[in-house]
Amino acid sequence: xxxxxxxxxxxxxxxxxxxxxxxxxxxxxxxxxxxxxxxxxxxxxxxxxxxxxxxxxxxxxxxxxxxxxxxxxxxxxxxxxxxxxxxxxxxxxxxxxxxxxxxxxxxxxxxxxxxxxxxxxxxxxxxxxxxxxxxxxxxxxxxxxxxxxxxxxxxxxxxxxxxxxxxxxxxxxxxxxxxxxxxxxxxxxxxxxxxxxxxxxxxxxxxxxxxxxxxxxxxxxxxxxxxxxxxxxxxxxxxxxxxxxxxxxxxxxxxx
Numbered sequence: 001x002x003x004x005x006x007x008x009x010x011x012x013x014x015x016x017x018x019x020x021x022x023x024x025x026x027x028x029x030x031x032x033x034x035x036x037x038x039x040x041x042x043x044x045x046x047x048x049x050x051x052x053x054x055x056x057x058x059x060x061x062x063x064x065x066x067x068x069x070x071x072x073x074x075x076x077x078x079x080x081x082x083x084x085x086x087x088x089x090x091x092x093x094x095x096x097x098x099x100x101x102x103x104x105x106x107x108x109x110x111x112x113x114x115x116x117x118x119x120x121x122x123x124x125x126x127x128x129x130x131x132x133x134x135x136x137x138x139x140x141x142x143x144x145x146x147x148x149x150x151x152x153x154x155x156x157x158x159x160x161x162x163x164x165x166x167x168x169x170x171x172x173x174x175x176x177x178x179x180x181x182x183x184x185x186x187x188x189x190x191x192x193x194x195x196x197x198x199x200x201x202x203x204x205x206x207x208x209x210x211x212x213x214x215x216x217x218x219x220x221x222x223x224x225x226x227x228x229x230x231x232x233x234x235x236x237x238x239x240x241x242x243x244x245x246x247x248x249x250x251x252x253x254x255x256x
Contacts, residue, residue, distance in 0.1 A: 019049070019170040019171055019200065019201065019202040020083065020094075020170060021082040021083050021091055021094060021095075021170050021171055021202075022046070022047050022049070022082075022083060022171075022202060023045050023046060023047035023083065023084075024045070024046040024047075024069060024080070024081075024082055024171070024204075025044065025045045025046075025080070025081045025082075025084075026041050026043070026044040026045075026068075026069065026078060026079070026080050027042070027043060027078055027079050027081075028041075028042060028043075028077055028078040028079065029041040029042075029044070029068060029075050029077070029078035029079075029080065030075060030076050030077040030078055031064060031068065031073065031075050031076050031226075032076055037226055038061050038064050038226050039061050039064055039065060039068060039075070039226045040226050040227050041065070041078070041226075041227065041228055044221075044228055044231075046202075046204065046221070048218050048219045049200075049202065049218070050197060050203075050217070050218025050219070051193070051197050051202075051203035051204070051205060051216050051217050051218055051219075052202075052203070052204045052205070052217065052218070052219050052220075052221055053205055053206075053207055053212075053213040053216065053217035053219070053220055053221070053234070054066065054204065054205065054206045054207070054220075054221045054222075054223060055207065055208075055210070055213055055220055055221070055222050055223070055249065056222055056223035056224050056249070057224065057249060057254070057255040057256075060223040060224050060225065060226065061223050061225075061226040061227075062175075062206040062223050063100075063175050063176075063206055064226075065223065066097070066173045066175060066204060066206060068080065069173065069204065070092075070095055070097050070173045071087060071092050071095075072097070093120075093167075094169055094170040094171065095169055095170065095171045095172070095173065096164035096165070096167060096169040096171075096172050096173070097164065097172070097173040097174070097175070098157070098160050098161050098164050098172070098173070098174050098175070098177050099160075099175050099177075100175050100176045100177065100179055100180070101180075102156040102157050102159065102160035103160065104148040104149055104151075104156060104159060104160065105148060106147075106148075106149065107147075107148060108144065108145055108146060108147060108148060109135070109140060109143050109144050109145070109146055109147075109148050109151070109159055110131050110135070110144040110145065111148070112148050112159060112163050113130075113131045113134055113135070113159075113162070113163055113166055114127055114131060116163050116164075116166045116167055117130055117131070117166055117167075119167070120166070120167040120168075130166070131144070134162045134163075134165075134166055135162075137162055137165075137192070138158040138159060138161065138162035138192065139158065139188060140155060140158060140159060140162070143155065153180060153181060153185070154181050154182070154184075154185030154188065154189070157177055157178070157181065157185070157189055158188060158189065158192065160177075161177065161189060161192050161193070162192065165192070165196055165201070168201075169201055170201065170202060171201070171202045171204065172196060172201050172202065172203050172204070173204050173205075174193065174203065174204070174205040174206065175205075175206045176206050176207055176208060177189055177193075177205075178190070178207075178209070178212065179207075179208060179209075186212075190212065190215060190216060193205070193216060194216060197216070203216075205217075210238075210250065213234065214234060214238060217234045218233065218234060219231065219232065219233050219234060219237075220232050220233075220234055220237040222237070222241075222243065222245070222246045222249070224243075224245045224246075224249075224255060229243040229245055229246060230242050230243045230246045237250075238250060
């Protein structure tokens with residue numbers, strides 16, 4: 001696990017190392033539920049250092065794909081490897097995921113952070129300072145003693161994100177973390193994500209927001225009908241989508 005230290009100002013110090021678990025590869029990946037094929041990915045490799053943004057219409061399989069890549073769902077067929085190796089427990093521990101609706105423990109804000117730091121083996125003598133820095137990073141310094149589940153939507157999502165980042169993950173999966181937030185709350189979340197990416201965390205993020213994909217992403221993974229129709233750098237995707245479905249999606253048409 002990388003040890004990204006925070007200064008009192010919240011800035012990351014030291015030189016970040018690239019994610020050791022890249023590339024993420026999937027071969028022959030298939031998942032079917034209720035007679036419907038949800039994912040059919042013959043060959044996928046994610047190796048860019050910057051954020052990968054997953055776009056596509058509703059029901060395209062975006063959330064299912066990142067759950068498969070993160071190991072939360074077992075595929076019916078296929079193999080996922082990290083840096084050419086089968087994922088083991090240590091590799092999974094170097095990952096984190098934040099869901100569309102934050103999943104917070106029934107304890108205080110600081111209690112949520114202490115729990116993760118203890119899980120990752122941070123010595124007790126260091127946890128208080130780490131928690132203080134994480135709270136400052138998430139703009140939650142005055143909320144430490146508050147019940148985590150009493151936070152507002154934006155505050156709860158910031159807590160979920162800094163809790164995920166507390167373990168300095170190599171790979172961070174995000175499933176539409178700002179879909180129900182107002183512009184101000186979204187801006188704060190995006191700042192946390194961008195900073196984590198600059199610090200060396202590989203971000204793989206599902207979003208429905210084309211502007212967000214432009215702001216944060218390095219590459220676009222476009223899904224439609226459970227299949228990857230396009231994998232393109234952001235700079236090329238928006239002006240020149242290669243697939244007909246991607247062109248229609250960018251133009252605002254409904255894909256059914």
